[in-house]
Amino acid sequence: MKTPFLHSVASIVRKDLLVELRSRELITSMALFALLSILIFSFALELDRIAREEAIAGVLWVTVVFASVLGLNRSMAMERDQGNLDAMLLAPIDRSAIFAGKLAGNLVFSLVVGLALLPLMTVLYNRSLLEGWLLVVLLLGATGFSTVGTLLATMTVQTRARESLLPIVMLPIALPVLLAAVRASTSILTGSPFEDWIAWPQILLVLDVIYLVLCFLLFEFVIEE
Amino acid sequence: MSAANQISASVRPVDVAVETRPLPRLLAGLTVVTILGVIAGLYMALVYAGTDIDQGDVQRLFYIHMPAFFGAFLAFGATVIGGIMYLRTRHEKWDVLAVSGVEIGMAFAIINLVTGSIWARPIWNTWWTWDPRLTSEAIMVLTYAAYMMLRNGIENPEQRRRFSAVYGILAFVTVIVTLVIIRIRPDTIHPAVIGASPQNAQGTFELQATPGVSAALGVNMLVWGLLLPVTLLWYRIRLENFALHVDALKARLLER
C-alpha cells in the first residue's frame, strides 16, 4: 500500500532537479550571490598572501552557507506557495522520505555552488583550493547545514516572517558545523600536519550524524498539524 | 451552552487552573531554602574558602561561574523534556515548561559568561577570546535567543508550541557541544574542572586545594546548579500559567 522509501526519495529528488532544470531559479540566484560575496570579501579584506591563506577558508564557508540559505528558502517556498507540500503529504509515502528527498536536493545545490567556488577562488585568490581533503570537509560541512537547514526552512516558510527568519534560526544551530569546517579547511590550506586537524573532520562527522538523526525524527512534527 | 462548556473543559487543560492557586506550601518552603542557600553559598565562596595562592580573590568567582553553567544545563534540559513531552501529548503545560526553561537557562548562561569574563580579565589578560569553548557558549546563547525570535514570529498558538518544541530539542546540541568541546579539542585555553586540564590551559580551576574549596564548590553547586534554577523555573511556570489563565478567561468571555 505504501510507496517504498527509496522510490519516493528518488522521485522527489528527480522532481527538484527537473524543476531546477526548467527554471534555473535556485542555481542562478545562489551562484550570483556567491560571486558577489567572493568579490566583496576580496576587496573588503585587502588580503596579502599570508592573510589570504588564513582567511580563504572563512570566505569560502561564509559564502557557501549564505548561498545555501537563499537556496533553502526558495526550495521550501516552492513547496509551500502552491500547496505542494500538502500534495506530497497526501501521497502514501513516509514523512521521512519527503525530508530525505528535499535534503538530498538541497545538498546537491549547496555542493554545486561549493564545488564551483573552488576553482574560481583558486584563480581569484591565487591559492589552489583543489585538495582531496577539502572536498571531504566540503561534503561533511554541507551535509550538516543542509540537514538543519531543510528542517528549519520547512518550519520558517510556514511562518509570517518567512525568508528573514531562516538565517536567524538556522545559523546558530549550524555554527558548530561551520566552526569545525572552517578550522579544518584553514588547517588543510595552511599545510598543518595531518594529526593536528584530523579531529575537526571527525567532529564534523559526529555532528552530521547527530543532526541527521534528530532532524529525521523531528521532521514529522514540523509538517503535521 | 453546556455542550460548549464541556468542550472547553476537554480542550482546556485542567491543571492550568491548579497552578493559579495561591503559593503552594512546597514552593514557599523551597523559596526559603533557596534564599538561605544563596546566602550560605556566598558566605562559603567569599569567606570560608581560602584565598587562591596564584590567582587571589578573583578565583572566588569560580564558585558561581561553574555552578551557573550547570544551572543553565538543567534549565535547557527542562526545555528538551518539555519539548519531547509536548510533541507526544500536545498538552500545553509541557510547552510552558519548555519556554520557562529557555528563559531561566539564558539567565544562568549569561551569569556564567559574565563571571567568566571578569575572571579572564586578570588571568588571561582579556575579557574575551575566541577560544573553542567560549565560542561554543556564545553560539549556545545565540541559539536560545533565536528560539525566542522564532516563538515571537509565529501567531498560530498550536504551531508556535510545536515549532518551539522542535527547536528547543535541536538547540540542546549546542549545549552538549559547549560541554564536551574541551574534551575533544585540546587547543582550548579554558581549564577543565573535572579531570585533567588541557596542557595549554591557562589559570586553573583545579581542586587540589584545601577542603574549604571543595566544600564551597559543593554547596554552590547545589544552590546554583539545582535549587535556584528549579525554584525560578517553578515561579516562571506559575507566571506563564497565570498568563494562559487570563487568555482562557478572555476566550471564554468572547464565546458568550
Next chain:
Amino acid sequence: MTAPDAIIQTHALVKAFGLQPVLRRLDLSINRGDYVALLSPNGGGKSTLLRLLAGLSKPTSGRITVGGWELPAEAAAVRAQIGMVSHKVLLYENLSARENLRFFARLYNLPRAEAEARIETLLKRVGLARRQHDLVRTYSRGMQQRLSIARALLHDPHVLLFDEPYTGLDQDASRALDELLAEAHDEGHTIVMATHDLNRAATLASRVVILARGAVGFDRPSAELTPASLAAAYSEVTGMVTAR
C-alpha cells in the same frame, strides 16, 4: 452506528487550535457514492474537516475512519484511497502538465506503463492533452484547476475531497468543473466538497451538510431542497444571511 455503506465516519470528532475548538464532537457518516456539499460560514470548520479526513491534520480527540481504515493510525492506507483538490492548485508551476502528473504517479507508486496510459486518458478528459508539454505557470487558473483534478484522480481514489474548488474561476471554467465533478460522481467516486456556493450545493450535490458551531447543524438529501429553501435553512442554522 456502523452503516453498511458508510465510507467515511467520524465519531465525537474534536479539533482545537490552541484555545479555539473548531470542531466540537462532530458525528458524520458519508455513504459510498454520496456527493456531499459541505457548507459553513468562513472559519466554520469545513476546511478543517477536510484536512482531517485527508490525514493532513490530526484530531484533538475522537475517531475517523475512511474505507474501514482508522486515522491517524492507518494513514498510509487512507491516503491511497483519497484524492484532494483545494483552492491552492498543488502543482509545480515550473513543470509541464505531464511532468507534474508523472511525479505524483511515482509518489503513488503506479507502475510506469499503467501510469502513462492513465495520464494520457486524464489529460484528454480534462481537456489539456494539447497543452500537456507547456509549463503549468503559463496556464489559466481554470486550466490549472482542471489539471489539479487530474492529479487527484490519478490513483483512482474512492473518495474525492474538494476544498472550495471554485475559488478564482470564471463562469466557463466553473461550468467545466461542474461537469468534471458530475462525471466523477457518476463513475462512483464519493465526493465531499466544501463550498460557499448555495446554488451549486442545492443543484449538483446529492446531499447537503451544514456545519454550525463545530457540529452538524443540518443534513438533508438535496432532492428535498431548492436553492431558496436551502438559503433559508442556511441562515436559520448559522445565523448568517449568505454563505460568504
